[in-house]
Amino acid sequence: MTTTTLLGELKKRGVKVRRRGERLLLSDLHGALTPELRAAIDAHREELLATLDGGERSTVRSVDSVCPYCGVGCAIRYFVDEAENRIRYADGRESPVNHERLCVKGRFGFDYTSHPQRLQTPLIRKESSYPKGPLSTEVRGERRRRSGGLVDYEEVLPHFREATWEEALDLAATRLVEIRDRDGSGALAGFGSAKCSNEEAYLFQKLVRAAFGTNNVDHCTRLCHASSVAALLETIGSGAVTTVFGDVQTADVALIAGSNTTGNHPVAATFIKQARKSGRTKLIVVEPRRIEMADHADYFLQINPGTDVVLYNSWMHVLIEEGLIDEAYIADRTEGFEELKAVVESYSPEVAAGICGVESGLIREAARTFGRAERAMIFWGMGISQHTHGTDNARCLISLALMTGNIGREGTGLHPLRGQNNVQGASDAGVIPMVYPDYQSVADPAVREKFEQAWGVELDPKPGLTVVEIMGGALDGVIKGMYMMGENPFLSDPNVNKVRKALSNLEFLVVQDIFLTETAEFADVILPATSFFEKSGTYTNSDRRVQVGRKALQPPGGARTDWEITCEIGARMGYPMEYGSPEEVFSEFTALAPSYAGLTYDNLGLTGKLWPCPDPSEDGTQVLFGDRFPTASGRGKFVPAEFAPAKELPDKEYPFVLNTGRRLEHWHTGTMTRRSRALHAIRPGPVADMHPADLEALGVEDGGIVEVASRRGSIVLPAVPSDRMLRGAVFIPFHFREAAANLLTIDELDPVGKIPEYKFCAVRVSPAS
Amino acid sequence: MATRRSGEQMISLSIDGRAVQVLPGATIWEAARLLGIGLPVLCHDPRLEPVGVCRLCLVEVGEPKLTAACVRGAEDGMEVRTSSERLEACRRGLVELLLSDYPVDASDRPKTGSDALVELAAELGVDWPARRWSGETGEAPGSRTEPAGGIPAGDGRALDGTSKVIFVDHQACILCDRCIRGCDDLQVNEVMGRTGKGYQTSIAFDLDVPMGESTCVSCGECEKVCPTGALSLVGWEGPPNDAAGSGDVGWEVL
Structure with a gap:
């Protein structure tokens, strides 16, 4: 196509075009482009590149994709410099999710993908570096004088030699097969990743189940919303949100429980704040920290850490006492109300006030506001889930919604804000030890038979182990071989000292990642994978919206996509997995997952679709459970919960309560965000937040260095006074390896959700010289 | 733009001699957009509530004064002109002052x-x-x-x-x-x-x-x-220079 013809064709389709000689500037390149036209644009770019001089070669191509960070799943357009294979800048694009808005991570945090430390060649541990153990100073648990931000490549890389893909994959497969055949399938386990696509998650669990022969496959959902999902499945029969977060604009009341929304789901928070500001929606925030959301709240209840059950039981007590419940809904749609009523009877606001540290009058006021709302939505985060009674916390919130008839209509519902960009999808795809894709139980013989037929192998009927149980298994020697795709448990799992021993104890470990992580120091084989930007796949956000992430960059060196690597390992273990593209994988997955039925890459388009999507010409189902719940009886079930304190309460020796979490600018173990120029510049290192009076009592100045110690370990970092904290509380983010918060955390688990108690353990704080 | 509710009367007006119907609450700017008439604007963005401070979207509505289309509601029977010598002169003057x-x-x-x-x-x-x-x-x-x-x-x-x-x-x-x-x-x-x-x-x-x-x-x-x-x-290149000044984000450069 000549430049002139192309120009005409583009203009006809509403694309804004300007001509500068043979060069064209294009804008408003939306879905209207046909594949032929897209090809013509690409061909033109190629021709131009061939004729331009070096200095003029820069061409920029836009790629409509999604954000790689949190569960909000903002739609982003990346502008890619093709000659230099890097993203120049990013901008939010129109979508029902974010309406062009982004947060600091989405807008500025993409450059990690072009960081020079990207792994490019498979690595094999040198003979001289056995027996295995940590390789860098920090991971060994020693402190260095200069503060270290990232894994020191110079310290770690000499312990590995470069290998070909053939050699590395053969070694990985041979050793895994060896362990499987010698010690049985149960000696193997895999950690998938909620950062990978649905297709990669599906293939990963298929590999573990069909080729490893075990259900020991889990991922970080275990560490974020496992307890919420357990409670949701038990009560309303489905682990996903019942409505989208944007629905808040039609709610009369929004309750935010245990979620630092502006920090962890910033763009979702903008819609909640906007609803509040419009005057339409009243906002109730319950949190032990006076987070930014509290500044926008009509009611803010700064409860003592770990007392959520008491607070919500007392709300329910008030609602029942004052008749602010929906009798008809309870009668028609629920079961077990009498049992609940009996339990909450003893939780008067006056009783709760003493435990929660909030005035009984405020408890009553907030409960009434919630109870009087025609439409109320409940949002919650890790502050609810990451407790040894996390399932109980979630049960209370669900009961609250059921009792007031707040599920199944516009402006009502339950929305556990999902953490990772694809934690919903990885769970949907079955990277969970008890269920196959779409939450179909491995213990159900009929279900198992269906998957055995689909995958052509016999499958293990026994549910597998969860994340922390697998680490325990490694420590005990029950788990001998592991395959980790994009997870970094060394920093993300509780009680790092124990994780260190567990990882060292593994006979064989394959780590597949984009950077050398702390966990990779324990690997026998390291496989270099592609980043989010270097592959295509689908990702499912917190709203259940399935969106296509499109390839923007070429992978560096020899890095390969996660799904291809998984298939290669399968083939070498005697289980062929052959796919031509992620789309092929997606259609195999959707055929086995009824919730995803009807979805294809084509109909997902630029803004994706919500599952379930009975009519793919529509956007999918926003509000679930208008008539019945997907439980055996079709009713929602009240499951009462009694208060139980956290496992490790403060005492004389360890008088402070440690709370861990994230900062706005960083992501989890920091492998991505600490390699982003802007994010690192804004927040270069760890600090502990403490109440000013506590710091003063310790004689520590603003920014003074403290040692924070628990029964499991200790770290040293600067402390800053924050009047957003309660007395006796410490908040430390877990991103920073030089002061890894998870050295301190306790590996006690919620008995149902098997989630660790990241939000509560006892620590001592002292000035460090 | 205001969403349609049943039973609501549409407002009929004409812009540059072309008839258009809008919902009550719609502005002249929005009505013009329906006709594909892009009025010059600096302070307005469809995602934001209009404030009418840059005055570049001035139009004539048969009143002695010019009015800002982004904030002025469409009215039944209104006859709007979006370009005239007077309007061009005003806009030029405004831009000249802003650039001074x-x-x-x-x-x-x-x-x-x-x-x-x-x-x-x-x-x-x-x-x-x-x-x-x-x-x-x-x-x-x-x-x-x-x-x-x-x-x-x-x-x-x-x-x-x-x-x-x-x-x-x-x-x-x-x-x-x-x-x-x-x-x-x-x-x-x-x-x-x-x-x-x-x-x-x-x-x-x-x-x-x-x-x-x-x-x-x-x-x-x-x-x-x-x-x-x-x-x-700061620290990002943004679009290449030849795309800057395009008045819109999201340019591909070929």
Whole structure:
């Protein structure tokens, strides 16, 4: 196509075009482009590149994709410099999710993908570096004088030699097969990743189940919303949100429980704040920290850490006492109300006030506001889930919604804000030890038979182990071989000292990642994978919206996509997995997952679709459970919960309560965000937040260095006074390896959700010289 | 735009002789857009509540005064003209005034926002920067020139480079309030506002502290909506230079 013809064709389709000689500037390149036209644009770019001089070669191509960070799943357009294979800048694009808005991570945090430390060649541990153990100073648990931000490549890389893909994959497969055949399938386990696509998650669990022969496959959902999902499945029969977060604009009341929304789901928070500001929606925030959301709240209840059950039981007590419940809904749609009523009877606001540290009058006021709302939505985060009674916390919130008839209509519902960009999808795809894709139980013989037929192998009927149980298994020697795709448990799992021993104890470990992580120091084989930007796949956000992430960059060196690597390992273990593209994988997955039925890459388009999507010409189902719940009886079930304190309460020796979490600018173990120029510049290192009076009592100045110690370990970092904290509380983010918060955390688990108690353990704080 | 409710009467009006029907509550700007008539605008963005401060979308509605289409509601039977010699002259005059102390280098800075002001000058044939007030360019930041007549002008307004991601050039700001609405109404971070009086008026962060010391969360919304490059990117290249000045974000360059 000549430049002139192309120009005409583009203009006809509403694309804004300007001509500068043979060069064209294009804008408003939306879905209207046909594949032929897209090809013509690409061909033109190629021709131009061939004729331009070096200095003029820069061409920029836009790629409509999604954000790689949190569960909000903002739609982003990346502008890619093709000659230099890097993203120049990013901008939010129109979508029902974010309406062009982004947060600091989405807008500025993409450059990690072009960081020079990207792994490019498979690595094999040198003979001289056995027996295995940590390789860098920090991971060994020693402190260095200069503060270290990232894994020191110079310290770690000499312990590995470069290998070909053939050699590395053969070694990985041979050793895994060896362990499987010698010690049985149960000696193997895999950690998938909620950062990978649905297709990669599906293939990963298929590999573990069909080729490893075990259900020991889990991922970080275990560490974020496992307890919420357990409670949701038990009560309303489905682990996903019942409505989208944007629905808040039609709610009369929004309750935010245990979620630092502006920090962890910033763009979702903008819609909640906007609803509040419009005057339409009243906002109730319950949190032990006076987070930014509290500044926008009509009611803010700064409860003592770990007392959520008491607070919500007392709300329910008030609602029942004052008749602010929906009798008809309870009668028609629920079961077990009498049992609940009996339990909450003893939780008067006056009783709760003493435990929660909030005035009984405020408890009553907030409960009434919630109870009087025609439409109320409940949002919650890790502050609810990451407790040894996390399932109980979630049960209370669900009961609250059921009792007031707040599920199944516009402006009502339950929305556990999902953490990772694809934690919903990885769970949907079955990277969970008890269920196959779409939450179909491995213990159900009929279900198992269906998957055995689909995958052509016999499958293990026994549910597998969860994340922390697998680490325990490694420590005990029950788990001998592991395959980790994009997870970094060394920093993300509780009680790092124990994780260190567990990882060292593994006979064989394959780590597949984009950077050398702390966990990779324990690997026998390291496989270099592609980043989010270097592959295509689908990702499912917190709203259940399935969106296509499109390839923007070429992978560096020899890095390969996660799904291809998984298939290669399968083939070498005697289980062929052959796919031509992620789309092929997606259609195999959707055929086995009824919730995803009807979805294809084509109909997902630029803004994706919500599952379930009975009519793919529509956007999918926003509000679930208008008539019945997907439980055996079709009713929602009240499951009462009694208060139980956290496992490790403060005492004389360890008088402070440690709370861990994230900062706005960083992501989890920091492998991505600490390699982003802007994010690192804004927040270069760890600090502990403490109440000013506590710091003063310790004689520590603003920014003074403290040692924070628990029964499991200790770290040293600067402390800053924050009047957003309660007395006796410490908040430390877990991103920073030089002061890894998870050295301190306790590996006690919620008995149902098997989630660790990241939000509560006892620590001592002292000035460090 | 107002969403349709059943039983609501549509409003009929004509714009440049073409008939159009809109829902009650729609503005003239929105009605014009339905007809594919793009009115020049600096302060308005469909995602923001209109404020009508730049006055570039002025139209004639048969009244003695011109009216700003972005804030003026469409009325039944209204006859709107979007272009005339009088309107062109007004718009040219407005752009000329806005550019009279606009620093020449602001449009070169990397940005995801636009250079709508400079673009508009080109479209309207405003002879800029030749007719820049002080007639000079490139004064050192922080200096203030006092041109004849004693009206403060020149390049005296501050540069703020304290944020790690966004650079602020107050001299390039035309006080269109887009950044303030982006920050306060869309993202609801409520960090930005206005401070000062008269020529000293400027956008401000928190209680007028440098951006990098404010409670700004670096979401970038202000930079994205800025039409002049007063807010630009630090450390990012943004679009290549030949796409800058395009008046719209999201350019591919071939």
